[in-house]
Amino acid sequence: QARSGHIPFTRHAKRILEQSLRETSLLGHERIGTEQILLALIDEDRESTGARLLGEVLPVDFDQLRQHILRQVTEHRLTAELGLGPTPITNLRLTEAEHALCVAAAAKAGQRIDVWMRDRILDAARADGASTE
Template sequence: MLRPNPMEAKVFERFTDQARRTVVLASEAARAHNHDHLGTEHILLGLIRERDGAAARSLESFGVSAAVLGGRLTTGQGAQARSGHIPFTRHAKQILEQSMRETSLLGHERIGTEQILLALIDDDRESTGARLLGDVLPVDFDQLRQHILRQVTEHRLTAELGLGPTHVTTVRLTDAEHALCVAAAAKAGQPIDTWMRDRILDAARASGASPE
C-alpha cells in the first residue's frame, strides 16, 4: 500500500495509468528483493516491467531488459520486507518531483513513464537507478534522452495531425536530426512537439494542401 505525502500525492494525481502501474511494480520489486525502501533502482525496474509504457519501449530498443536489470539487484538480508507501506528514498522522491518538471518542459499535462525515465537519467548517475542503467546501457544518457524525446514528438505529431501508420515516416528523424530540432525549438522558446507541429503545418500551407 502506498501512502504518499502531499507533494507525492500532487505528482501521482497527474500520473497516467502506466506511470501509476510503474510505481506499483516498483513496490513489488522492492519486496521481491527483500528491501525495506523503494529506491530509484526499483523505479527503473518498474519502468521496464510496465510494458505498455513509452519508457519500456525506449529501453528495450537498446537491449535493456527486466532480466538484466533485476539480476544486478542485491537481495536484502534478514527479515522479509514489510507488507505495508514501503517508504521512498530521497533520490526516488526527487525523481518523482523531477518527472513533473520534465512534463511541464514538454508542454504535457499528464506524467507518463517517459517523463519518469527522463527524470531518472537527468540524475547524472547520482542515484542507484541511474548507475544501474548506466552500467547496462550501450549508449550514453544524452543519446537515450534524444531517443526518448524523438519518440514522444513522433507520438504527439501522429496523434495531433492524424497521421496513420503509413504516414508516420514523414515525421521520423534520426537522433542527430532531432537534436537540431530541439535546439531550434529551444531558441524559439517552444516545446519541441509544438515547434515541429508548426513547421509541418507551415509546410502544408505553403504547398497549398487542403484539410479536406
C-alpha cells in the same frame, strides 16, 4: 515505520518524482508518464544504482538516450494529435542535426514542426509532379 496504506519514498525517489513533474510541464503534458520518470532518472543521478545497472547491461549514452526519448515522445504526441498512424511518410527518421535544422526552420516560419514538415513534403511531391489521380 510506514503507516497503513502509505508507501514511503526515499529522498532520492521524491526528487525523481519532482523532476518528472518538471519534465511533464516542459513537454506540455497533463500527466506524468513513464517517459517523464525515465527522463527524470536520466537527468537526476547518472551514478545511481539504476543508472549503473542499466550501464552494465547496455552501453548507454544518457545524452543520446534523452534525445531519443524526447524525439519519440514528440512524434507520438503529434501522431495522436493529428490522428495519424505511423506510415512511411509520417515516420521520418532524422539525425539530430537534421531534426534541429527542421525545428529551427519551423520556428522561423512561425509554424509547428509537424505542419512545417508536412508542407515541405507536399511541396516536394507537387514539384515532382506527383498526383493522386
